Amino acid sequence: MMEALIGHGRTADVFRYGENKVIKVFHDEFEWLAYEEYAKDKNINNIGLPAPKAYDFIEIDGKKGIVYEYVQGVSMLKLMQRNPFKAARHARLLADLHAEIHKKTLTSLPSIKASLAAMIQKVQSVEQQKKDAIISYMNTLPDGLNLCHYDFHPDNVLIHDGDAKVIDWMTAGAGDPCVDVCRTCLILNSNILPPNTSAIKGRLINSFRKIFYRSYINQYLKTTGIKMEDVDKWLLPVATARLAEEIESETLFLNEIIAEKMLEL
Numbered sequence: 688m689m690e691a692l693i694g695h696g697r698t699a700d701v702f703r704y705g706e707n708k709v710i711k712v713f714h715d716e717f718e719w720l721a722y723e724e725y726a727k728d729k730n731i732n733n734i735g736l737p738a739p740k741a742y743d744f745i746e747i748d749g750k751k752g753i754v755y756e757y758v759q760g761v762s763m764l765k766l767m768q769r770n771p772f773k774a775a776r777h778a779r780l781l782a783d784l785h786a787e788i789h790k791k792t793l794t795s796l797p798s799i800k801a802s803l804a805a806m807i808q809k810v811q812s813v814e815q816q817k818k819d820a821i822i823s824y825m826n827t828l829p830d831g832l833n834l835c836h837y838d839f840h841p842d843n844v845l846i847h848d849g850d851a852k853v854i855d856w857m858t859a860g861a862g863d864p865c866v867d868v869c870r871t872c873l874i875l876n877s878n879i880l881p882p883n884t885s886a887i888k889g890r891l892i893n894s895f896r897k898i899f900y901r902s903y904i905n906q907y908l909k910t911t912g913i914k915m916e917d918v919d920k921w922l923l924p925v926a927t928a929r930l931a932e933e934i935e936s937e938t939l940f941l942n943e944i945i946a947e948k949m950l951e952l
Contacts (some may be wrong), residue, residue: 689747698857704754708742712752721751724857727796728753731834731859734791737784737852758852760845767841771895778902781841784851785871786910789864791834799835799862800825806928812942813927817949824952825924831863839867840874841899868907869921873929873944875900879936923948 689710694701698717704710713721721744728741740756763777804822807813813821836843837858845852878893908915926944929937 699752703757707757708754709757710745710747710752710754712747712750715750718751720857721753725753727856727859728755730793730795731856734793734834736788736791736834737850738856739852739854758845758847758854760847760850760852763841763844763846763851766846767895767899771891774895774899775902777841778899779906780851781839781844782903782906782910784844784853785836785839785868785907788836788839788853789833789867789911792832793834793859793861794832796834796859796861798830799837799860799866800828800830802837802858802860803866803924803928806931807924809931810927812930812938813945818927820949820952821924821927825921828920828924829863829865831866832861833864833867835860835862835864835867837867837870839871863921864911865913865918866921866925868904868913868918869925870929872900872904872918873922873925875903877937877940879940923952 688705689712690703690705692700692702693709697714698720699711699713701709701711725741725744728738731738732740739758741753742756743754745752745754763781767774767777803825807818807822807825810818836853836856837860838855839853843853843855845854875896878896884892904915904918907913922944926941926948930941930945
């Protein structure tokens, strides 16, 4: 039986569900994602990554849901909001977790490239000729079989007593680690501020964001030996695909990146 609501998101709500469990209940328009996410999570559970256990796929009150292990903890994002001066330390942890994920391969997962191509085709604001050119360019980039989370950011890492667990593997796929890092960099650099943020607070937030981003990417590159230029090669298709998510506050930011990168084709 569903109990207290503990999380609300664009695709689903999360409720307590008995002892040491939660249930993620999908909104009607995203029910088609539910079983795919459950299958991914079961595969991820089998390779020893710090992720919540997926117990069961059920229907409850006419909606589809996934029963998960209840993970205690606070998101890395909230911890940084409480103490921004620990931003660099959290960023290095995020980078180390990301590098650990990329050491794994899961060939049963969908191709990140194929997922990106499908998302790019959904973008209404970019003309078809440009979309075709972007996909054609993307196809020249490495395929890769590494596990990619593809929505890896501080709000998807829960921390409790020094232990971290990564949540929300819905977009996970197989691909080049650089595409996954590129997506994280794009999110970290978006500079979108909460509504009604004062100018002074906005400058402070963006200062700590820059510290966090630099600490994350420097640690990741140092740990893995990957080059930043190989990450940047993915920016055009990743930014275009992000437009399909229709996050209004990011539209201008993404279109500026796309316009700049199109000039380089």
